[in-house]
Amino acid sequence: MRPMVLHPFLRDGAVEARAYQLEAVNACLATSTLLVLPTGMGKTAVQWMTIAETLRTKDGRVILVAPTNALVDQQHRDLQRILIENGDNKIGRLTGSVPPAKRKDEWCMNRVTVATPQVVRNDAIKGTLDLSEIDLLVVDEAHRATGNAAVAQLGDLLMMANPEARILGATASPGWNESSVEEVCERLHLSGIHARGSKETMLEPYASNLEVEEIKVPVPKELRELVKPLEGWLEAIVQRERRLGHYVRSGTITMGGLNEAMRRVQAAIAREERIAYRSAADLGVSIRLLILSNLLVSQGVAAARESLGRMEERAKSKGKEARSIQEFISDQRIRHLSNRLDTMDEIHSKVSFTRRVVRDEIRRNPDGKTIVFANYRDTVSAIVGHLQDIPGVRVTPFIGQTNRAGQSGMNSTEQIARLNSFRTGEYNVLVATSVGEEGLDIPRADLVLFYEPVGSEIRTIQRRGRTGRQDEGMVYVLIAEGTRDEGTQASALRREERMLIAIQRVRRRRRNFSPDLALLSPFDVRMKEDKHTANEFVLDERTRLTRTMETVDDTPINDVKDDSKLNIVDIPLEQRRPQGQSGLESWTKEHGDKKI
Numbered sequence: 001m002r003p004m005v006l007h008p009f010l011r012d013g014a015v016e017a018r019a020y021q022l023e024a025v026n027a028c029l030a031t032s033t034l035l036v037l038p039t040g041m042g043k044t045a046v047q048w049m050t051i052a053e054t055l056r057t058k059d060g061r062v063i064l065v066a067p068t069n070a071l072v073d074q075q076h077r078d079l080q081r082i083l084i085e086n087g088d089n090k091i092g093r094l095t096g097s098v099p100p101a102k103r104k105d106e107w108c109m110n111r112v113t114v115a116t117p118q119v120v121r122n123d124a125i126k127g128t129l130d131l132s133e134i135d136l137l138v139v140d141e142a143h144r145a146t147g148n149a150a151v152a153q154l155g156d157l158l159m160m161a162n163p164e165a166r167i168l169g170a171t172a173s174p175g176w177n178e179s180s181v182e183e184v185c186e187r188l189h190l191s192g193i194h195a196r197g198s199k200e201t202m203l204e205p206y207a208s209n210l211e212v213e214e215i216k217v218p219v220p221k222e223l224r225e226l227v228k229p230l231e232g233w234l235e236a237i238v239q240r241e242r243r244l245g246h247y248v249r250s251g252t253i254t255m256g257g258l259n260e261a262m263r264r265v266q267a268a269i270a271r272e273e274r275i276a277y278r279s280a281a282d283l284g285v286s287i288r289l290l291i292l293s294n295l296l297v298s299q300g301v302a303a304a305r306e307s308l309g310r311m312e313e314r315a316k317s318k319g320k321e322a323r324s325i326q327e328f329i330s331d332q333r334i335r336h337l338s339n340r341l342d343t344m345d346e347i348h349s350k351v352s353f354t355r356r357v358v359r360d361e362i363r364r365n366p367d368g369k370t371i372v373f374a375n376y377r378d379t380v381s382a383i384v385g386h387l388q389d390i391p392g393v394r395v396t397p398f399i400g401q402t403n404r405a406g407q408s409g410m411n412s413t414e415q416i417a418r419l420n421s422f423r424t425g426e427y428n429v430l431v432a433t434s435v436g437e438e439g440l441d442i443p444r445a446d447l448v449l450f451y452e453p454v455g456s457e458i459r460t461i462q463r464r465g466r467t468g469r470q471d472e473g474m475v476y477v478l479i480a481e482g483t484r485d486e487g488t489q490a491s492a493l494r495r496e497e498r499m500l501i502a503i504q505r506v507r508r509r510r511r512n513f514s515p516d517l518a519l520l521s522p523f524d525v526r527m528k529e530d531k532h533t534a535n536e537f538v539l540d541e542r543t544r545l546t547r548t549m550e551t552v553d554d555t556p557i558n559d560v561k562d563d564s565k566l567n568i569v570d571i572p573l574e575q576r577r578p579q580g581q582s583g584l585e586s587w588t589k590e591h592g593d594k595k596i
Helices: 019-030 045-056 070-083 098-110 117-126 150-161 176-186 221-243 257-269 277-296 301-315 319-328 331-344 347-365 377-387 412-424 456-466 486-506 534-545 586-590
Strands: 004-005 033-036 060-064 093-095 112-115 134-140 168-173 192-195 208-216 370-373 395-398 429-432 447-450 473-480 524-527 530-533
Touching: 019 033, 019 045, 019 168, 019 192, 019 534, 033 176, 045 060, 045 070, 045 134, 045 168, 060 117, 070 093, 070 112, 070 331, 093 208, 098 117, 098 208, 112 117, 117 150, 134 150, 150 176, 168 176, 176 486, 192 486, 208 347, 221 277, 221 331, 257 277, 277 486, 301 319, 301 331, 319 331, 331 524, 347 370, 347 377, 347 447, 347 473, 377 395, 377 429, 395 412, 395 534, 473 486, 524 534, 530 534
Parallel strands: 033 168, 033 192, 060 112, 060 134, 093 112, 134 168, 208 473, 370 429, 370 447, 395 429, 447 473
Antiparallel strands: 004 524, 524 530
16 A cells, blocks of 8 residues: 555545655745656645645635646646535636636635636736735746746736745746746745756656657658758858858858857848848848758658748738748749648658557557657648558547637647547547647656657656656657757757756755755655654655665775885886876987987
């Protein structure tokens, strides 16, 4: 029997006891905290326990915000299952689908409310929600708290209304550099950071065995031929900009090089150099060409077709950019490409490999679940079409709500229903855009396939975390040979490594969790028939999981040679000198007493 957490506001047997999670609860109760745990390691359970103790010790209300309607629904459903509800402790759910006039009563009726950040911000500004009554704000996917995002404004609003309130920001990936981590902490007024990695002693026994394999996929010759006119056009523009001194990088043309050249051109325009205006227009064209050619060879027909479709939609608007895009898509080379793509089926090797992987997985594990991630909706549609006829495959797309380029999105009700169908097994293959990356509690996705690598360490971690949440999992990353995929994958890995370093550096400048575990006194842990305090459980687990040294030097002290009496002059010169280096005596032997 697994050890379970006992608390007056938690249902009996609802939360499994893990020492590292209880440590995190102690930290979150001590101060407003950024909680960083690997995906699938139980950030949500820490949120539950922190909410339960806040309800026990405070008289105010609790708000949990999640970025999407699907996540709001999931969190609300879980809290109803975990928390003990009575007349005072009702759990509400608010999204933009609830009219503002009705939301005021909902805020007053429920002591715990799960909502989207936009609803909380708007109602707080309008006075529909009184934030002075809020004792705890839990921010799921806290890495979104940057810039002018609604969730980034909640910290300021809450602190102005109730400076004593606590904020818990939970994420698996707060950002790849110190400034990103600092921004999240500053925007949410988080004074502490509690971060744990999957390789740490307390977590390692619970971390699933997740295997990641990179697969190099050849690019079909037909796609290489389609992209040649674009590459020639791009090369001609860049050669001109090199002669003008704007594009200075050698080797392969990259987006970084083009952006750098654009900054030089903008500086030249500020100096009123007239020739720079044409360069700005040409570099804009070159950026579109590079994006389009990269899409063709790294993702295929569907992605390139969708990109052109979005350009056509943007060209219908007004303004200078719209005119520039209109000129671009009116070019004979682009029109020819667009006509070819409209009549082509998806031919990229990634599609056939995806089909083969899914087919083999279904044969190996008929009851398993697979998720395929792709960046573009047209690619999602193409993948779904290629998987539908495989025996045993029940495939469904999962996309965002926005309508794009004539394609309808999925509203929140459809998203929730589709996700529930996948969870219950009605579908066993989910093909998703980025909307499926964050926070979705898919109990057992045995296989995740990245149709392309993503340069963002946040998105990489979130996608990878969709598998291995309970059992062993497998991740395939498809990389088109000789394309930007190779650099993108390397960039994501570098950023992930730098993220862990950045978190620790920022953490050192802030408060850490309370070492005495005093705030865990209301929690108990039931182990078989015995009950222990949470403090005792954590201390026992620390002792049990502490690594011991595997090798010990058994050399007796008396057998160690005493070098204290050894004079350095007794050691031959050739042994004191670095290997391969000759000395003055060698020169003397060779030249003798010759004068130079």
